[in-house]
Amino acid sequence: KAGVTQTPRYLIKTRGQQVTLSCSPISGHRSVSWYQQTPGQGLQFLFEYFSETQRNKGNFPGRFSGRQFSNSRSEMNVSTLELGDSALYLCASSTTGNEQFFGPGTRLTVL
C-alpha cells in the first residue's frame, strides 16, 4: 500500500496570505489528523476528520480550518498567515484514529 502523501513538500508565503495544504491518506483509511510541529511548541494537534466530518479540534485560532472529501483526501487551510505559523505540518491517517501513520509533512515558511 502506498503511504500517506502530502503536497506540497515545501512552501514559502508572506504574512497576510493564505495557504492550502493537501493530504492523501493510506487507501482504506477514513481518519485524517493534522498536526503542527515547531521547535518551541513541539507537536500539537490541529484537527481530525472522519468520513468528511470534523470530529475533534485542537486549540488553534479559527484561521486554521480543514475539510475532507468523499475519497478521504483532506485539505488544511490557513488564512491571514502570521510569522508564527512557520512550521512543519504533518498529516496522519488511520482506520480508527488510534494508530496513526504519518506523511512526510509540508514545511511552511512565512516571511
Place this chain on the structure above:
Amino acid sequence: AQTVTQSQPEMSVQEAETVTLSCTYDTSESNYYLFWYKQPPSRQMILVIRQEAYKQQNATENRFSVNFQKAAKSFSLKISDSQLGDTAMYFCAFILTNSNDMRFGAGTRLTVKP
C-alpha cells in the same frame, strides 16, 4: 488533561550497545494506547512500537521493546544492538481509546555513535 513527559532531551549511545529512553504520562483514564515514533532527519514520522494499556505484556518489535508500568504511568523504550540508522528524534505519544487527539512528548534526540 493528558500530558506526556520525556525528561531526556538528548542521549547518545555507542553502536551495538543498548539504550533506554524514558517517558511518563498523566491521565485519569484507563483505556488508551501508547506509541513510540521515530523522526529521522528526513522528518518522516515512523511508528516504532505500540502498546495497548489493557495488555500487561510488554510490546516487542525486533530490537525495540518497551517497559510499560501502568500504575507508575511509565512507558520506556529500549533499543538493543543500536545501529547508526537509529539516530533520530524519538517521540512518546498517548491517545485515549476512541479518541483522535494524540498527545506527544517533547522528544528525545538520540545519536548513535560509531
